[in-house]
Amino acid sequence: MREKRIRVLIAKPGLDGHDRGAKVVARALRDAGMEVIYTGLHQTPEQVVEAALQEDVDVVGLSILSGAHMTLVPRVRELLRENQAGEIPVLVGGIIPEEDARELKEKGYADAIFTPGSSLEAIVACVRDLAGSK
Amino acid sequence: MFDEDKLARIREARVRWAAGSPPGPEAAAAFKTVSGAPVEELYTPLEVAELDYIRDLGFPGEYPFTRGVQRDMYRGRLWTMRQFSGFGDAFDSNRRYRYLLEQGQTGLSVAFDMPTIMGYDSDHPRSRGEVGRCGVAVDSLADMEILFDGIPLDRVTTSMTINGPAAILWCMYLAAAEKQGVPLEKVGGTIQNDILKEYIAQKSWIFPPEPSLRLITDIFAFASRHVPRWNTISISGYHIREAGSTAVQELAFTLADGFAYVEAGIKAGLDVDEFAPRLSFFFNAHLDFFEEICKYRAARRIWARHMRERYGAKNPRSWMMRFHTQTAGCSLTAQEPENNIIRTALEALAAVLGGTQSLHTNSMDEVLALPTEKAVKIALRTQQIIAHESGVANTVDPLAGSYFVEAMTNRMEAEAEEYFRKIESLGGVLAAIERGFFQQEIADAAYAYQRAVESGERVVVGVNRYLSQEPVNIEILKIDPAVEERQVQRLRELKARRDNLAVKAALERLKQAAQGSDGLIPYILEAVKVYATEGEIVAVLKEVFGEYREQPLF
Numbered sequence: 001m002r003e004k005r006i007r008v009l010i011a012k013p014g015l016d017g018h019d020r021g022a023k024v025v026a027r028a029l030r031d032a033g034m035e036v037i038y039t040g041l042h043q044t045p046e047q048v049v050e051a052a053l054q055e056d057v058d059v060v061g062l063s064i065l066s067g068a069h070m071t072l073v074p075r076v077r078e079l080l081r082e083n084q085a086g087e088i089p090v091l092v093g094g095i096i097p098e099e100d101a102r103e104l105k106e107k108g109y110a111d112a113i114f115t116p117g118s119s120l121e122a123i124v125a126c127v128r129d130l131a132g133s134k
Numbered sequence: 135m136f137d138e139d140k141l142a143r144i145r146e147a148r149v150r151w152a153a154g155s156p157p158g159p160e161a162a163a164a165f166k167t168v169s170g171a172p173v174e175e176l177y178t179p180l181e182v183a184e185l186d187y188i189r190d191l192g193f194p195g196e197y198p199f200t201r202g203v204q205r206d207m208y209r210g211r212l213w214t215m216r217q218f219s220g221f222g223d224a225f226d227s228n229r230r231y232r233y234l235l236e237q238g239q240t241g242l243s244v245a246f247d248m249p250t251i252m253g254y255d256s257d258h259p260r261s262r263g264e265v266g267r268c269g270v271a272v273d274s275l276a277d278m279e280i281l282f283d284g285i286p287l288d289r290v291t292t293s294m295t296i297n298g299p300a301a302i303l304w305c306m307y308l309a310a311a312e313k314q315g316v317p318l319e320k321v322g323g324t325i326q327n328d329i330l331k332e333y334i335a336q337k338s339w340i341f342p343p344e345p346s347l348r349l350i351t352d353i354f355a356f357a358s359r360h361v362p363r364w365n366t367i368s369i370s371g372y373h374i375r376e377a378g379s380t381a382v383q384e385l386a387f388t389l390a391d392g393f394a395y396v397e398a399g400i401k402a403g404l405d406v407d408e409f410a411p412r413l414s415f416f417f418n419a420h421l422d423f424f425e426e427i428c429k430y431r432a433a434r435r436i437w438a439r440h441m442r443e444r445y446g447a448k449n450p451r452s453w454m455m456r457f458h459t460q461t462a463g464c465s466l467t468a469q470e471p472e473n474n475i476i477r478t479a480l481e482a483l484a485a486v487l488g489g490t491q492s493l494h495t496n497s498m499d500e501v502l503a504l505p506t507e508k509a510v511k512i513a514l515r516t517q518q519i520i521a522h523e524s525g526v527a528n529t530v531d532p533l534a535g536s537y538f539v540e541a542m543t544n545r546m547e548a549e550a551e552e553y554f555r556k557i558e559s560l561g562g563v564l565a566a567i568e569r570g571f572f573q574q575e576i577a578d579a580a581y582a583y584q585r586a587v588e589s590g591e592r593v594v595v596g597v598n599r600y601l602s603q604e605p606v607n608i609e610i611l612k613i614d615p616a617v618e619e620r621q622v623q624r625l626r627e628l629k630a631r632r633d634n635l636a637v638k639a640a641l642e643r644l645k646q647a648a649q650g651s652d653g654l655i656p657y658i659l660e661a662v663k664v665y666a667t668e669g670e671i672v673a674v675l676k677e678v679f680g681e682y683r684e685q686p687l688f
Contacts, residue, residue, distance in 0.1 A: 010688075014248065014263070014264060015248035015249060015251070015252045015254075015260065015261075015264055015338075016248055016268070016338075017332075017336055017337025017338045017339075018336075018337075018376075018377075019337060019377070020376070020377050020378050020464070020580050022688070023577050023580065023581075023688040024378070024577075024580055024581055024584050026688040027577075027581050027688055028581075028584075030688075036688075038686050038687075038688050039686065040684060040685075040686030041337050041684065041686070042252070044260065065268075066248045066264055066267055066268050067264070067267030067268045067503070067504070067613065068248070068262075068263035068264040068267055070263065070615075071262055071263020071264075072263055095501070095502065095503065097502055097503050097610050098502075098606065098610075099610075115468050115501075115502075116466070116467065116468045116501045117467050117468040117469050117501075117594075117597050119588055119598075120584060120585075120588055121588060
């Protein structure tokens with residue numbers, strides 16, 4: 001039997017409209033054989049979590065370039081937990097200063113963080129890993 | 135430019151030369167610009183045989199403006215050094231502006247935070263976590279007054295990066311200038327006000343296209359009568375490029391947008407020469423040095439030709455493309471951020487050699503956070519060194535006549551014209567947006583670029599070649615999380631202290647006007663003057679106009 005395809009939600013929470021990274025990553029994941037659901041722009045954390053649950057995804061990817069990551073990422077994680085889906089891995093991409101990245105990971109809000117200059121190969125591998133560990 | 139005999143001799147000599155030079159070790163590799171356009175080994179008069187000096191280049195300050203919009207270019211006056219800046223609240227940003235002016239910056243450029251850009255007040259639930267983060271938070275005229283406190287608005291010009299709610303922020307600026315005692319006819323600056331590229335690339339929209347275009351043409355009309363020194367729009371390729379487009383796409387899509395605004399103005403009953411002289415442009419300066427220079431030269435020529443020949447503009451100022459340039463944020467790397475100083479310097483040099491009217495140079499740390507004061511200072515110094523030490527500003531358009539530069543300028547113009555035909559065949563810019571044409575073209579180019587970086591075909595120093603394992607160790611600007619609380623508190627106090635009946639009445643009049651067909655600027659101006667907030671004004675307009683929604687694709 002064929003292995004089940006990994007399902008990933010790529011989401012743009014918050015108000016920023018910079019979607020280049022989200023779209024490039026979404027396409028790379030699709031080209032790597034995953035099923036990718038892209039939310040589009042300007043999503044609230046509630047909308048992101050609702051989409052994650054509805055689509056029954058294995059991994060949630062958040063793209064944030066507005067500096068609001070310290071509010072939005074914890075909120076998404078909390079909402080996932082409130083909906084008994086706290087085990088879904090969350091991956092974050094964007095302009096995230098090192099110090100913030102460390103805090104988001106240490107506090108368990110994010111499982112992995114990718115900043116500009118990250119390779120698609122590394123992101124694809126990370127999503128595979130996270131999906132497998134779920 | 136060359137007679138047939140000479141061309142024939144060159145052709146002959148070239149064949150001989152080519153036969154005598156065996157392919158070098160790198161001959162197999164494709165030489166391409168950063169946009170993926172092919173670059174030949176050598177350019178000669180043969181590649182520009184059709185070039186007609188007067189028709190295609192002309193003299194600076196004259197049609198078709200290929201060589202620049204001013205007669206003497208930088209010999210008369212250097213470009214405006216304008217660093218895009220804004221963070222925290224109006225107090226924080228006012229301090230940064232004063233610092234930049236003290237350092238010799240010659241104009242201001244305001245970056246607003248996301249809630250302001252999207253039309254939400256700082257106390258809106260959707261603003262949580264975003265207030266003052268990637269720009270300055272402005273909710274009302276009260277914030278605008280603080281932002282420009284002690285900065286004389288009759289002498290400093292200001293550019294504001296604001297689009298969906300541009301009319302509102304512009305009115306706040308005009309009201310703040312009036313409060314300083316500066317009459318409107320003396321106020322100068324630019325609002326970005328380019329909603330088409332929001333739908334195409336930057337994705338910060340509020341209203342659907344039709345009412346958005348109405349607001350824009352209302353601004354054209356009001357400014358031409360009352361604020362003659364104001365650039366009413368900055369038609370932007372910058373964001374299109376940042377979203378991943380090629381140089382030609384940036385060129386073509388931006389000019390196509392420009393033509394769409396001209397058509398909207400004409401359709402709104404304005405005379406083209408009444409508003410076209412105040413249209414301005416905004417381009418990216420990416421890393422491919424010659425491609426960028428040619429892009430600016432081609433842009434000026436295309437604009438002049440279309441404005442004169444297609445739209446019948448008679449005022450030479452309507453033919454002139456004036457533009458601002460910003461170095462490419464997307465070319466910066468998080469790895470070894472100091473290298474970004476060099477990238478930015480090369481990009482800035484291209485912008486200057488391309489004849490820009492104003493320039494923002496990115497700071498090395500902007501790929502990590504908003505820039506620190508030190509990083510901004512180096513970025514500004516980069517411009518000052520180009521201006522005063524490099525010697526490139528001594529003569530006008532020094533690269534003109536280079537076989538390579540002229541051939542590439544011609545090619546880019548021809549490829550842009552091809553895109554115009556394609557857009558036309560799709561039913562124009564708005565129809566092409568609805569069909570996702572631009573969005574798909576850009577997403578494809580962005581993906582192709584990323585794949586080229588991944589495969590190593592495109593070298594990025596410190597990223598896929600010459601890697602070092604040293605951790606990044608530079609200082610980062612931090613935004614105080616208390617900014618949001620303070621801003622919300624100030625907004626609450628404002629709402630308690632202002633004349634709320636006057637606010638209500640002004641908003642009601644605005645709503646009625648929006649339902650009709652009056653120019654809306656006087657109504658918005660009236661509302662901001664009684665301290666109606668941005669969010670309140672946007673809410674009223676949303677009620678009448680509705681909101682834009684995008685069909686997401688990737």
